[in-house]
Amino acid sequence: MRHRILFIFSIAIIAFMGCATQQEKAERRELMRKAVTEAVAKKEMRIEIISMNAMRYGNRNVSADFFLELHGDSVRSYLPYLGVAHQAPMMSPGIGLNFDTRAISIKESHPKADLSRLEIDLRTSEDRYLYAVELYDSGKAYIHVSSQNRDPISFDGELVTTKEK
Numbered sequence: 001m002r003h004r005i006l007f008i009f010s011i012a013i014i015a016f017m018g019c020a021t022q023q024e025k026a027e028r029r030e031l032m033r034k035a036v037t038e039a040v041a042k043k044e045m046r047i048e049i050i051s052m053n054a055m056r057y058g059n060r061n062v063s064a065d066f067f068l069e070l071h072g073d074s075v076r077s078y079l080p081y082l083g084v085a086h087q088a089p090m091m092s093p094g095i096g097l098n099f100d101t102r103a104i105s106i107k108e109s110h111p112k113a114d115l116s117r118l119e120i121d122l123r124t125s126e127d128r129y130l131y132a133v134e135l136y137d138s139g140k141a142y143i144h145v146s147s148q149n150r151d152p153i154s155f156d157g158e159l160v161t162t163k164e165k
Helices: 002-042
Strands: 044-054 058-061 067-071 074-079 097-112 115-123 128-136 140-147 153-159
Touching: 002 044, 002 115, 002 128, 002 153, 044 128, 044 140, 067 128, 067 153
Parallel strands: none
Antiparallel strands: 044 058, 044 067, 044 153, 067 074, 074 097, 097 115, 115 128, 128 140, 140 153
16 A cells, blocks of 8 residues: 555656646747747847758768857858859958858748748858848757858757857
């Protein structure tokens, strides 16, 4: 009889702990959803890169140093690049996609309930780029970069919330 009571009591505690964990996960998801919504609305975000997918070189993990920042219409790109440049730049070539510049235009759309998409058109001294940033409510981000003079490349990353900065 004692074993049954202990067994039932143990199951009740485990079930209670499971409910608390589910609630905490739901609260974290909701906080991240709000952070994503606010970041997109204000055009203020930092996405840290986890991996890149180059057209000719496949998928590769990258170090934690790479990022894309958006502050209003200012773009700060510090991204690696593997690919072919179809036209050599007039100025000395930069390593990767590293620059600070102002966007020519930023178009926002919401193709799905949990997805925000920003199309950022920009020009540097080397090239003209279109950054298509897809940001999910979970904080996961996908960045596709196309250019006039280089092979396209894409990146997987995560939105860094103010608590993580």
